[in-house]
Amino acid sequence: MGVFQPSDEAQAAEIVAWAAAESQSLEIVAGASKRRLGRPPHADHRFDVSRLAGIVDYDPAELILTARAATPMVEIEAQLEARRQMLAFEPMDWRGLLGLENEPSGEPTLGGVLACNLGGPRRVRAGSARDYFLGFAAINGRGERWKAGGKVVKNVTGFDMCKLQAGAYGTLSVLTEVTLKVMPRPETAGTILLPSLSDEAAIAELSRALNTPFEVSAAAHLPAPAARRSGVAAVAQGHGAVTALRIEGPAPSVAFRADAIEKLFGRGARLDAAESGRLWREIGEARPLLGAGAACVWRLCPTSSLAPAVVSDLHEKFPLAEVFYDWGGGLIWLSLDAGEAGSDGGAARVRAAMTLAGGHSTLVVAPDAIRAAAPAFDPVEGALAALSKRVKTSFDPCGVFNPGRMQEGQ
């Protein structure tokens, strides 16, 4: 096992061409902060692209940012913040969740965020990483440097390859340079907390709130145990479940909409911009479940309205399980202790519960033995599996990149 650390794109392409010719496989890493996400790849070598870093072009008035793929998120976010802009999909730092906080892992990078297609609480309104991914340069599994998309916000020239690379966990190509659409940062934000709702009532209220024209930009429900673990005093000290609605925008508009929401949903505690920021960072990073002694953490994406039924089914199967909801119910975070999770991390029972609601489930955190045995992502079957394999082969015919990261052979 070697570690290759190319200093530029040309060298990176050469390494891939060599690997393809010699039937060697490569595990792609930069910051390695998401290395524990997905299936553990079994690659012959480590392909460290962290030197392919740096912002290439940032033009706030065009809403365009182009950066080399391994640019650390902290650098991107600092630049955006200086111009009062943001990545609207609210990418989250999962080092805490993945147990890397006390380990010398690197910084999350833009390429990693895109490759895993992660979106935070604003995803319910603003879409995911894939929705802001405009263009890229990459190296395919033949060692060829290729590009797709563009550096403008509106483009339909050719197939939308950005969507495919987003969420492919580096199994199709190595991204070397990426262009994103950025958005203005809201002038201010506030969060309204509704106390003590049951899960069913909370998800119904979140749906009702998201259906109002008051542009709720995040909608979560923390059952009592999760709420108690919050670092935000007003949430933790509510002595029960907390349902949270975020409003963002210009100050007069936020004030108006917060009042309008309270008229419809009753008066609750309000969080100012700073507290609101803290709460939604916690929610995005799944912190309300950390410290629950969880062995396994699942991320479930059901049809939103069916989330409480899924959870009630899960509670029958796993009486000790803890959950909270984001995206108006469209995201359930679930933690299981080692005893209940069993040898497959609970995969069979979790996936059975999810058949109620469509959608999909991801095993995000688990001990190494379980990660090696249980499929982290839902198994893909039938014609779709065959097509997915052909898609993989069309980019990476020799299976050089991240073998087995998503599925067996993919």
Next chain:
Amino acid sequence: MIKMPLPDREVLARRLEIVAALRKIVPGEGVIEAEHERRAFECDGLTAYRQLPMVVVLPQTTAQIVEILRYCFVNKVKVVPRGAGTSLSGGALPLEDAVLLGLGKFKRILDIDIANRCVVVQPGVTNLGITHAVQTHGLYYAPDPSSQIACTIGGNVAENSGGVHCLKYGLTTNNVIGVEMVTMEGEVLRLGGKHFDASGYDLLGVMVGSEGLLGVVTEVTVRVLPTPPGARALMIGFDSVEGAGDCVAAVIAGGIVPGGMEIMDRLAVEAAEAFVHAGYPLDAEALLIVELDGCEAEVDHLVACVEAIAARHGATSCRASQSEAQRLLFWAGRKAAFPAVGRLSPDYYCMDGTIPRKKIGDVLRRMKQMEAQYGLRVANVFHAGDGNLHPLILYDANKPGELERAEEFGNDILRLCVEVGGVLTGEHGVGVEKRDLMTAMFDEIDLNQQQRLKCAFDESSLLNPGKVFPQLCRCAELGRMHVKAGQTRFPDLPRF
């Protein structure tokens, strides 16, 4: 003129046999064979290109589509899918030796799910039909291509259609969350659904905007959004298009993302004003329309912000709508810009490049020079927020050589868009129209990679061939790996 692939004589010879086989699958009037009836399908919105299809089939069920595609796959017959036929890039242009597969009978709305803010529809439902289905619940479907009365959601998925509101609300791809599709081999696949994201590769993401080359969409799930409670428009005059462009940049840099921002140049303003009498300033070189939507407190606040920005950027006039009727009047001219320009000239050719907005001055100057060079006039309307240009080249198809000159002019404009850092098409698609310009934007490796993806979906290259790619896919050849073990220069590379 772009050349389409030569028809396969052997398939043409089997025409009656193919018609008979299709009749077995789709009984009654669903198979159209008579020449005068096929004539209705000979072109889409790119009317300069016409081709009588070999046969037209209008199935009513997914099962029929499965059988049609299976038959065509087994018998090596090409298929061209078609929605409402409003494509401006020739995406649904028939082929002489292909079955034209019309989705016009798939008109049902299958599920209106208010709690999850989504609607499941068949592909032949019109874009506006979706909004009509949910508007009593205070919801709407955001992407609004200008053909939205007629164009269908299936076509929108194929083209990844945009509209005037997509800077804020995204294109089709950002608002479609699931499809059912049939592959050329007749396999039914479901991608996405009512939930967020999906497991595995984002095949839904690549289906949207694939211009009918990857599969036939038989059902679409879209996200619908709460209708903004109000909107106001500003009509702002400038003494140059660059001035209007600078104002747009300042609005965005000021943290405002308006629902829509449109620029029209003098010729477009004059044509629109003469047509609809919207009260546009005829002394301005450029007119900027900015629409702010949201709750009243926000809209009024942002209108004041934009007024102040406009004043600082040399606006020669600025009016904000004071009523809904006035807002609609401000838009009436812009919405009628194409037919209005159509009154200036027997024919016009609508282009669709996107540029970095800051290049608008350069691009318009170069276009002026080209007008002299080609002896043709251009009116410009411009989705200014996202840099999507719609130059309308005025010509007269009855004058010999003028269509060809207009096409060459259009090609030069698109090459210019790419040269300044933009792209060939912002929302109309590549289709036939821009097919041979793809090499201006992509090199051979890029196009080969795109074609390999096409081969993963349709290895026999039977689905909508002759579109998007300047060369037909050669799947077997593209799939080969040309590497020789042991001969790469690898040993010099650093190892750690």
